Amino acid sequence: MAETKEKSLSDEKPKPRVRPIVRLGIFLISHSFHVSVVCCTAGVLALFLLPVLAKNTYISENALMPGSASPMLSNQHVSDGNRLVKDLTNPNSKSSETGIESHKIIAQYMLDLGAEVSFHKFHPQMNQFHPLHFFSSPDSGKIQENYSCSSYGINTVGIIRAPRGDGKEAIVLVTPYNALKSGFGEALSLGIAYSVFSLLTQVTWLAKDIIWLVADSQYGEYAAVAAWLREYQTPKFSSLSAPNAEMCPDVNNLFELKGHSISGSKFSNSFRRAGTMAAALVLKVRDQNEQFEDTISIYAEASNGQMPNLDLINVVNYLAVHRQGLRVNVEKLWSLLNSSWLKSLGEIFESLAKVAKSLYPKWKFGIPATEYVEGTATLASSLYYQALGVPTGPHGAFRDYQVDAITLEISPKFSLDKVWRNDILLRGGRLIEGVIRSVNNLLEKFHQSFFLYLLTSPSKFVSVGVYMIAFALLIAPLPMVAASLYVDANSSSKRSKGDSSTPSAITDTDEHSIAIRSWRWLNSAKLVFIVHLWGAIVSLLPYFISQIPDCSPTTSFMIWVLLSILSLLTLNSVLASPLACAKATQEKEWALVKSVTISSVFIGLGLMSVINFATAEIGALLMVPMCLLAQPLKLDVRAGTLRSFCRMICNLVLGHIAFPPAAFFLLKGMLDGFGNANVGDFWMWVESLWAWNSATYLFIGMVQLPCWVLCISILFHTC
Structure with missing residues (x-):
């Protein structure tokens, strides 16, 4: 009797309650179809809302202080830059088949300023597919076997040692230059860099070393910069691949500069280095003219979607617009600008914004339809070039070594005659001066602002915390649908086999089938x-x-x-x-x-x-x-x-x-x-x-x- 009573009490014991998280999971799995429709629709809608949700850019690092000091670049420095441009465009400087005369001229100008000068010789490398080289630097190709003296690339490097620095940090300024097929735009970019370089040899506020790299772009701008960076970061102590000096007299004559002996000057045959790179700027000038105003284009995408710290772009944008009066451009997908459906979508969002503002005046939601179309075109371009994983300029070589870098391309409004040439030299030089001065103020590397972002304009961005919402909504239904399909497949198989017997009636064959x-x-x-x-x-x-x-x-x-x-x-x-x-x-x-x-x-x-x-x-x-x-x-x-x-x-x-x-x-x-x-x-x-x-x-x-x-x-x- 007692045993029967205990058994009845044990049978009446309440079942354990299912946890709320388990109930929620069961509910989502059982309604996976409706959840999928809602999540996918919300994910696509959130993606189209990103231009509306974009925020204005701002300087996160207070130490940058862009524009806080008056520019020091004067007309005298512009004259020095003009002099270099004139010498480089002189037909006599291109008389050599290897472009040696141009390299000598550039090195001579650097030495006259008191900078440390050296030449970096490199071989062009062939990028080839190799299955083990993914996620490594893209310059891991092999050197051409049948090289000649003419196949050499020669980078000219000048270094200014900071009077207030300890030599542990440096800022890099890169100007691509092809001595064999150089246009006037490349020569003008060297003139801008030289005018800034001339100024920086005289200032007392410089706390970081300045490296001016004139990259030999005859085999590609990226290849020249990557070769120099590879030697800078991972030095080689053998030169087995280099031919004898007797075979290349022109290359050997690089060290015979007029008025400077190797032992008694700052010209060196060895590879020279400065401190850890804080940032890098690649400067280019287009030969083609803009129709409306002087513009500067910013290219920031590097390999595998890497982006520089947003503060570097913000500094350039602020100085270019508010100090030098330049219009800043970032890449757009131009085919979207004339899209009628995109314009209609922007008008819908604009109408919804007006309704929302009428209901709650403090709610600032929505942008004009034209701004939405431009923002979407810029956002699509940012997504596209990041997704490609291919650098949009030589700045990508720096991101492979975790150095923040961007490429700046100046497009003048008018033809580059003497008057407008001086104007571009002055404004471009002051822009570079301001960026270098801001980076010079940093006590540590860029870290305050965003590294993961999408641009909708030069002054607006979408942070990772916003654009991840669209992606999360798109992939959220996948695990629920997978679980629902698995449960449905097993249950339907069980019904088809007639597995409706009670547990007491399960035989060995049933257990085996289960x-x-x-x-x-x-x-x-x-x-x-x-x-x-x-x-x-x-x-x-x-x-x-x-x-x-x-x-x-x-x-x-x-x-x-x-x-x-x-x-x-x-x-x-x-x-x-x-x-x-x-x-x-x-x-x-x-x-x-x-x-x-x-x-x-x-x-x-x-x-x-x-x-x-x-x-x-x-x-x-x-x-x-x-x-x-x-x-x-x-x-x-x-x-x-x-x-x-x-x-x-x-x-x-x-x-x-x-x-x-x-x-x-x-x-x-x-x-x-x-x-x-x-x-x-x-x-x-x-x-x-x-x-x-x-x-x-x-x-x-x-x-x-x-x-x-x-x-x-x-x-x-x-x-």
Whole structure:
């Protein structure tokens, strides 16, 4: 009797309460369809709202104090710069086939100011695809084997030692210059740099060393700067690759400067260094003229979407606009400026802003429609160039060593005659002087402002805390849909097998079938793994295709496609077991494949957002809708409803757009016109990605392409 009573009390013990977080998870999984629609719609809307949510830029580091001191650059310094421009544009300075005379002139001018001068000789390097060089510096190519004296690149370097410094920090000023094919704009950029250099040799407030690098750009601006930086940061103690001096008399004569002996002056044959680089500025002047006003363009994107500290851009923008009267430009996608649908969207946001302001006057929401269109075009350009992962100028070489750097390109309003040349020299020189003076005030490296941001104009930006919301909303449905598909696939399989028996009636055969069902997802995981392994093989194939001599881009692309298809068929026949093929025909097996595919896409997008957010954002726009909507077309045909028909059309459209070559040609057509598209263009674009070691290349080959193949296999699954 007592035992019966104790048993009844134990049966009446209340069940443990489910935690709220578990209840929330169960609710989201059970309503994954509605959650997906809401999150994806909100994610796309949040992306279009970014220009509206952009904030005005501001100086975070108070020590910078831009414009607090009056400029010291005078007309005398402008005259010195003009003198250098005149000597460089003299035909006699270009008489040598190697451009030695121009280098001598520049070095002589630096020595006359009392600077320490040296020449840096380098060999051009060929950027080639190598599978182990990703996420390393993009200048890790091999040196040309058949070099000659004319293949040398020669950088001219001048260093001013700061009178109030300890030699531990330096500011770098770079002016690309091709002595063989130099235009007047390059000579004028050297004149601006020399006028500033002349001033800085006289000032007493300088606390950081100044390095003026005249980069020999005959093999590319980036290559010259990267070669000098590589030697500066990681010095080499052997010169086995250099030819004998007797073989190159012109190069050897570089050290025979008039009036300066090697032992008795500040000219040195050895590589000279200063302190740790605090910042770097690359200065260029365009030969073409602007139609309306003097402008200065800022290029900031570096490899894999890296950006300099926003304070550096803010200082340049403030000094250029408020001190020198220059209009500041950042890159835009010009095709969007004439977009009618974008203008209509901006007008909608402008109308909503007026309604919101009428309800609550203190709520400052919305911008004019024209400003919204320009902000969206600038934001799209910022996303695009960050997603490419290819530097937009030689400043990218500095970001590989975590040095904040930007490229400034001055475009004059009028032709560069004597009067307007002096004006550009004066205003450009004072701008560089002001930036150097602000950086000189820093007691530590740039760290106060943002490193992760998107620009909507030179004076407006979107911070990481805002633009991550759109990405988070886009990928939020992925884990919920994956869990929902897994639960639905298992439950439907259980119903189809008639597993409705009570626990007391479960036999050994039932337990065995349950165990097999619980591990069914491994077959789907195996299929997904095989496809991702194939994606890795496809990513490595260009390394071998590029070894084929005299192969055109179109031929290389076709070979790549054929080898990719052959490797996929081979992997499927070797690694896919007959058991997996038999199970693939079971009901709801496609749901398990889709569940594992969505999980892998979620992981891939999450990892890519850490490496390059812009690539992950664009990838999410292409891949998330395709993954969520993927369903066998045969089921939609059977259903015959309007909803299933719309889903089938969306699947076919997304299947075409998300294919990497198709997405490339669509984007190229929107920017340059569809008449200029060529099959070989995709190969050349991909070639540029791997030459610069862009992580976007790995993302396309190992995340986007496998996801597309798996979704296509789901669409054509035979249920």
